[in-house]
Amino acid sequence: MTALRLYVAQRLTAALMVPMIAVHLVTIIYAINAGLSAEEILSRTRGSVGWGGFYALFVICAAIHGSIGIRTVLQEWTLVRARGADVLSVVFCVTLLILGMRAVVAVVS
């Protein structure tokens, strides 16, 4: 990956997530209403193609955006240098994708 591709990927996912975070925050504040229950969450998400697609896209964006950010932080703030930061950020991205997609499947199916 060139620096320019990473830059574009991070900014594009950021722009995509702006409306998604707004929806997410409204949902959180609406749903929290003095506590959460599994039944309440799952009744909203089970079988919903809309929520499923929304959260899947959210997970993909967050994994890409977060791992590029972590790569920069590792390079600038830790002793891990270029190569190590590349490897660690790819591992982080894949971990987030797997765990995130598993969570989406769990609440939708």
Added chain:
Amino acid sequence: MTNMLSVKIWRGGSEGAFTAYSVPSQDSQTVLDVVTWVQRNADPALTYRFACRVGMCGSCAMTVNGVPRWTCRTHVSKVAKDGALTIAPLTNLPVIKDLACDMEAFFDKWQRADGRFVPSKSRHDAIPAIRPDGSKRVAADEAIECINCAVCYAACDTVTWNVDYLGPAALNRAWTLVNDERDAGQKSRLEAVTADGGCLSCHSHQTCHELCPNQLNPTRSIAGLKRTAASAWWKGDVR
């Protein structure tokens, strides 16, 4: 009796220490005046750089009370805290001796950023007309008064964190050339400034803008480079 300033000046190379001097305070005294007084009256071995003394040449930048400044145009009354001054060499550059830094890395990065004009015409061609109010000319004008003093480079956190980062001055220079319609080196320059350590590493802290003695705004120039780079990527011109 004249008021005295208590001045601490860095002596030595990267390993060194501050030495204290007592310097007579005067009206309209600049930090460079203070350093010069010390060399002439207290310690002739003190090493520092200056040339024009009027804010044109960019050679006298030093760290004054923790902040990089052009010392010839910085009045003591503006920066001294209770009559105390601590004067050190610029940060982010290797110290040669006392207040003189090795500027090589700073100037090398101007070259790495393709910060030089590439002619597109010969003397046999007509001189291209550039309208003074054209948008590119205006953008270049806003960034062109750099005196290479390296205050921005010393102030930049990103340079501190990433030794390969080109820094505000080199990228600001590249931006003026990106806006030069006569220049023929655009593609190679865009590749140079978007490589690792180029404009995309900038975190927009804006310390360069805050401290630039000529009130330039390198962060704005770098944002311009980022926009140019992103749209060139979109068109497939750079990768």
Added chain:
Amino acid sequence: MYASCIHRLSGIGLAMFLPAHFLVLGLALSNEAALDGALRWTDQPLVKLAEAGLVFLLTVHAVGGIRLLVLENLPWRDGQKTFAALAVGCSALVTFTFLLRVF
């Protein structure tokens, strides 16, 4: 400088939280009761406060991020300190709304 430190630290915080967030939701894969058990744990006041902290991190990272996207992609505007302060203010407001709802 402070704005970008807030942006970076909130980003690191969110990145650290995401795996845990996904793991808890993944509990629903085995059975609903397991997810409910984890959610009951979040009923404790201290956990609720921590959640408010996360809401603040998310909002401040998002609004601060909008400021950066605007700074990088639209013509320059002065007064960046004001925008950064506004971002923190907005986030405090959203967090406060969350706190009102959660307790």
